[in-house]
Amino acid sequence: MRFLGNAALIAGGVGLFSNALAAQSEAVYQNYAITTANLLVNKYYDGSTGQFDTLWWNSAITHTALADLSALLGGTSTVGSHDIFPMWDDLYTKHVGSTSVSNQNFLNPYYDDEGWWALFWIAAYDLTGISKYLSLAESIAADMHNTGQACGGGIWWSKSKSVVATIENVLLMSVAAHLANRVPGSADMYKGWADASWVFLQNSGEYNGNTFLLGGNTDTSTCKLVAGTNNIPSTYQQGVLIGALVELATAHKDGGYIDVAKSVAHVSITNSDFYNAQLGTMHEPLGGFDNDSAQFKGILARNLMILNRAHPDINYLNIITKSADSIWANARNADGTIIVLWDGNPSGNNLGSYSLEVSTSSAFECLIAAAEMVKGGTLGIVVD
Ligand SMILES: *[C@@H]1O[C@H](CO)[C@@H](O)[C@H](O)[C@H]1NC(C)=O
Numbered sequence: 373m374r375f376l377g378n379a380a381l382i383a384g385g386v387g388l389f390s391n392a393l394a395a396q397s398e399a400v401y402q403n404y405a406i407t408t409a410n411l412l413v414n415k416y417y418d419g420s421t422g423q424f425d426t427l428w429w430n431s432a433i434t435h436t437a438l439a440d441l442s443a444l445l446g447g448t449s450t451v452g453s454h455d456i457f458p459m460w461d462d463l464y465t466k467h468v469g470s471t472s473v474s475n476q477n478f479l480n481p482y483y484d485d486e487g488w489w490a491l492f493w494i495a496a497y498d499l500t501g502i503s504k505y506l507s508l509a510e511s512i513a514a515d516m517h518n519t520g521q522a523c524g525g526g527i528w529w530s531k532s533k534s535v536v537a538t539i540e541n542v543l544l545m546s547v548a549a550h551l552a553n554r555v556p557g558s559a560d561m562y563k564g565w566a567d568a569s570w571v572f573l574q575n576s577g578e579y580n581g582n583t584f585l586l587g588g589n590t591d592t593s594t595c596k597l598v599a600g601t602n603n604i605p606s607t608y609q610q611g612v613l614i615g616a617l618v619e620l621a622t623a624h625k626d627g628g629y630i631d632v633a634k635s636v637a638h639v640s641i642t643n644s645d646f647y648n649a650q651l652g653t654m655h656e657p658l659g660g661f662d663n664d665s666a667q668f669k670g671i672l673a674r675n676l677m678i679l680n681r682a683h684p685d686i687n688y689l690n691i692i693t694k695s696a697d698s699i700w701a702n703a704r705n706a707d708g709t710i711i712v713l714w715d716g717n718p719s720g721n722n723l724g725s726y727s728l729e730v731s732t733s734s735a736f737e738c739l740i741a742a743a744e745m746v747k748g749g750t751l752g753i754v755v756d
Contacts, residue, residue: 395693401743422463425729432488439495487543523595525568545569549619611672660724670737677741696742
């Protein structure tokens with residue numbers, strides 16, 4: 373209570389958010405997260421493929437969220453009613469070296485898909501210390517990097533080399549920055565890869581210096597962002613950039629990267645496209661969600677949690693806990709699945725067509741973030 377009282381006072385002083393913080397306890401959010409973990413595994417997990425609801429990149433996100441929850445619970449293999457470390461061992465064995473599966477060695481035609489899986493295996497390595505998981509992440513990163521570069525540090529979005537977009541580049545930046553901090557013998561090489569991605573993102577205008585990471589394509593003759601309606605900032609790209617910058621700050625021992633991450637986070641939680649000012653929750657622009665976009669917000673939530681470790685900030689705590697509260701109150705179906713709009717859908721909008729595994733997994737990331745961030749307590753909280 374002392375924490376919440378102080379936090380409310382601090383939040384009141386900031387004036388950024390109209391509602392004072394009224395977060396619940398860590399135990400409450402942890403319980404939400406565990407309940408949702410059980411639902412996801414029971415309802416959607418297919419042990420024969422290691423995937424959730426036959427989804428590929430989304431499954432990497434759900435596995436990563438399970439790793440986050442395990443870490444929060446003290447690094448235990450038991451998460452809710454499931455034993456997750458053996459699940460990952462099985463997942464590894466099924467895909468690595470086997471010729472009878474699709475997406476062998478976690479490679480496929482899309483470099484962004486590969487990046488999500490590399491980040492998952494890094495999270496699994498962090499948790500278990502199993503070195504073959506880190507080696508697997510390295511081999512995935514090499515596949516991404518070796519695509520043949522376009523525009524300096526830019527990589528193609530897919531193996532058909534049709535476009536150079538944002539997400540696969542910011543993912544390579546993040547994967548390489550993570551590896552730089554975990555593979556001492558190759559740290560310089562990975563720092564070089566991450567730096568090259570970051571330079572590409574800035575020079576191309578994919579990151580426009582106004583703290584937005586746009587979603588568009590690069591003209592590979594001019595190496596500049598193609599102007600047009602595809603340049604829509606989206607929560608997940610903001611999130612991946614934040615996580616990449618936090619790792620790069622460690623790799624380069626340079627807090628300047630945290631400052632950039634803070635400014636990206638600030639835009640990500642205040643821009644009206646991403647923020648429901650009335651409820652104080654995270655939001656996503658409306659318009660026909662699909663199995664990709666229904667996943668996005670949770671990725672931003674996860675990376676706000678990661679930034680909050682380096683730079684605890686009452687504003688991150690506020691939006692994450694309000695979102696978690698609203699998820700539980702407004703966005704949950706009777707069977708425990710969670711819809712894509714965390715503020716619910718009181719206006720009855722047409723939300724498009726997406727698997728409830730995807731939106732539940734996305735919300736799951738926010739519930740975990742709430743549990744971790746509430747645990748942080750008052751110490752070290754900074755208000756900007
Ligand atoms: C979303 O994923 C589910 C599960 O894989 C699939 O059945 C469905 O067709 C997908 N929806 C769209 C719009 O692609």
